[in-house]
Amino acid sequence: MSESKLPRPTDGELAILRVLWERGTSTVREVHEALNRREPEEGTGYTTVLKLMQIMTEKGLVERDESQRAHVYRAKATEQRTQRQLVSDLMERAFGGSPARLAMQALSSRKTSPQELAELRQLLDSLEGADE
Amino acid sequence: MSESKLPRPTDGELAILRVLWERGTSTVREVHEALNRREPEEGTGYTTVLKLMQIMTEKGLVERDESQRAHVYRAKATEQRTQRQLVSDLMERAFGGSPARLAMQALSSRKTSPQELAELRQLLDSLEGADE
DNA sequence: GGGCATCTACGAAGCCCTTCGTTGACATCT
DNA sequence: AGATGTCAACGAAGGGCTTCGTAGATGCCC
Structure with a gap:
């Protein structure tokens, strides 16, 4: 606990x-x-x-x-855990709970390296694969 | 002004x-x-x-x-403009300025509909196309 | 030990955010 | 006109965040 x-x-x-x-x-x-x-x-x-x-x-x-x-x-909390909390928070308060709209806003707000784009693509693949 | x-x-x-x-x-x-x-x-x-x-x-x-x-x-500000500001803010304060890391955290934190995933994929395409 | 640097602890001040009670202005209905 | 309801304005209170001055404890060096 x-x-x-x-x-x-x-x-x-x-x-x-x-x-x-x-x-x-x-x-x-x-x-x-x-x-x-x-x-x-x-x-x-x-x-x-x-x-x-x-x-x-x-x-x-x-x-x-x-x-x-x-x-x-x-x-006491890892960086990841805190980041997750902050993102969830902002998602609820300003994006009506939609992760995709937040993600798109993030990507539009600043140039992203090809390497990071590739990582993102991979994440998308795994998310689509794991549909239930 | x-x-x-x-x-x-x-x-x-x-x-x-x-x-x-x-x-x-x-x-x-x-x-x-x-x-x-x-x-x-x-x-x-x-x-x-x-x-x-x-x-x-x-x-x-x-x-x-x-x-x-x-x-x-x-x-006075549109929803989009405010969202952009809030995202940039969080990106600087908690993600070292990396949009991709923020986006990935957002997508991992909650299930996303296939339709939204498709939209994201499209955004990724356009971002990759526009390399300078 | 005496003097100096370093560290924690404490408390107060200033500011912002949130909440709400009260007041006075204005409108409406009878 | 008088009663009732709605509204903006104001001020104050309470709590949280940030800042810092000061005091007291501890360690180190001569």
Whole structure:
């Protein structure tokens, strides 16, 4: 029962999760530095990141190991799982629940590499094959 | 210059926009009734909807005609335009800017009808055709 | 040990979103 | 005209998100 529903992460929380997914488990300092390397103009303070991560711990979005003086955090949900949740959410709220309309909007909004198009085609094949 | 960037609508605002897209121009009362027909358990009050729509007017998300006693509102951006914005947003924040990964996640998250799959296939064809 | 750097914890402030009660204007019906 | 119902406007309250200053604990180096 440890897999109950996690809340939808906010923009700030998502930025932190992205660092954790990319780097693996990290301390607050590491996350803070990664964020400011990625977005030098934003400049969020150290304690701001710390506070966010503390709240995320309360919400269950991350877990932390307090055995070291500098606590070590890790994302509780995988990147895939979170992406699925966010997509489902947007699909319901803005696309009337239609995955295809969302997918088409995504593909139209930016150029996609031939390789990715091929992967998509493959996915379509498998979806059509598995009709029930 | 009337086409500047509109802010990302909140969840509540998006629900109202959906009513306006579906019904066309509407009064507050009409929106309120449509929402409570759609989500009977939620039960947002009339003044709540009114307040939201007033704020949306300030933000530029909707426009209103005040010539009648019951003001008539209409969405300022089309459904398509808003969907594109929301998708781009999510793509940047959670998918590292990759449209294909977002599309695949969308298609995996829910069963898609054969007809929609066919439409998608067609879109893929046209995208591949238009390589530069 | 004293001084310095690093880290967590706490709390407050500011802003936005949502909700709703109240008020005053306006219309309609009798 | 007076009663009733509908409407926009306003303000306030509550909660969540973000930001940061400050304090207290801990580790390290001379």
